[in-house]
Amino acid sequence: MLHIRFNLNGKDVDADIHEGTRAIDLLRDTFELTGTKESCGQGECGSCTILLDDEAIHSCLLLAAQMEGCRVVTIEGLEKEGELDALQQAFLDAGAIQCGYCTPGMIMAAKGLLLHNPAPTAEEIRDAMAGNLCRCTGYKKIGEAVSLAADRQRN
Amino acid sequence: MSQALDCLAADGEALPLAAGTDLVPVLRDRAMDRARLVDLHGLKELDYIRFEDGMLRIGAMATHQSIAASDKVKEMLPALAHACSQVGSAQIRRRATIGGNVCHASPAADTLPVLIAAEACAVTRSKEFRKTVLLEQFITGVKTTSLPQDSLLEEIIILIPEGGWKGNYYRLGGRNALTIAISSVAVLKGSRGIRAAYGSMGPTVKRIGAVEEYLNSCREAKRSILRVLAEQNLSPISDIRATREYRLDVAANFTWLGYRELAE
């Protein structure tokens, strides 16, 4: 067993884990943050994307132990005082959600992009989101939602 | 660094863990709870890209993203910046390291054709020794290296010719993100002529001397001859993604394309 401490959605937390526990399992099962979804479990679909020290990464490829001392943000951490994050609102407004299973991963991948690049081009958006699969929407509206959020955040 | 080396030396079964994008899925297939890992994430001193004494030095913990975006790499070995930009998806590139890519030693690893064509060396460290080996010799087989269990890869060094290494990296995948290379070729030109190295075309990434001799001595490279040389020197497999013949065609065509682009 290992004892780890990290910052989760703005709060300092700690947990006892097995060496082999994956980050996604700790987040979903122990912290009950089930917004983060697992689909492929091997880094190919992006539905488990979270922010680790402001980088969008796959929580299915991350061991919980690797979160030690880091700042972790999941989809649940975006809303501030009852206000949706600009990305969440833009996904709703642009109609970029159908079944919603891919949406938390899409939004976290986009969040990672906007933190590094507040004014991305359409191509930069496609590149940052290329590792996120959606079985419903066809991606066009997802790209538009990210642009819309970027525009609103800058104005 | 010395703490990580102590941990590895003290436990003969411990494995180094960089970002874990190769290792975590592998461990999951085995009984992961018993794995003992030495997390290298805190080794910030191995996350660097430097140019010193005519050598490009890239620390093992440098990420694909930082290499792809590095002005130094773009100037001195642009093919490597391009290769790193082709790895996985943004989520993978922002975290996964060159050290993990090299030590995992996949025949399809995207950094290896460029590094091997540029005659890169691996610098390794154990508690007692610091060694420098030619990367082509460091990689010994499919996903195996000559690195002893108690050692770490510290950095990759590449001698940069006057004006930098010219040339590019060519890779065929299925779609843009998340497909490993079906066939990949680096065609580079340094002060001693053209170098060509091949990925996904056999158990290890390797240069072909006969191709290099031909490219350096012919007046104009012929695709048909490059196809024969590929057939004689490479041993790709046929699998669900591509046949052996198709991989050989692609490798020969990429070599020809690389040669033509160098001539322009």
Ligand SMILES: Cc1cc2nc3c(=O)[nH]c(=O)nc-3n(C[C@H](O)[C@H](O)[C@H](O)COP(=O)(O)OP(=O)(O)OC[C@H]3O[C@@H](n4cnc5c(N)ncnc54)[C@H](O)[C@@H]3O)c2cc1C
């Ligand atoms: C969905 C997906 C897509 C991918 N696409 C590509 C692709 O397109 N091209 C490509 O080349 N790769 C690809 N990969 C493979 C992988 O992401 C890369 O090889 C990556 O660079 C590995 O780095 P890492 O830091 O995650 O290594 P880890 O997984 O942490 O380590 C890999 C191996 O290297 C060893 N190791 C790591 N660092 C050191 C060190 N400093 N010293 C000694 N040993 C060390 C580890 O013990 C382990 O055996 C992909 C992986 C996934 C999951």
Ligand code: FES
């Ligand atoms: S569940 Fe992590 S990438 Fe698919």
Ligand code: FES
């Ligand atoms: S909205 Fe259904 S998978 Fe994307």
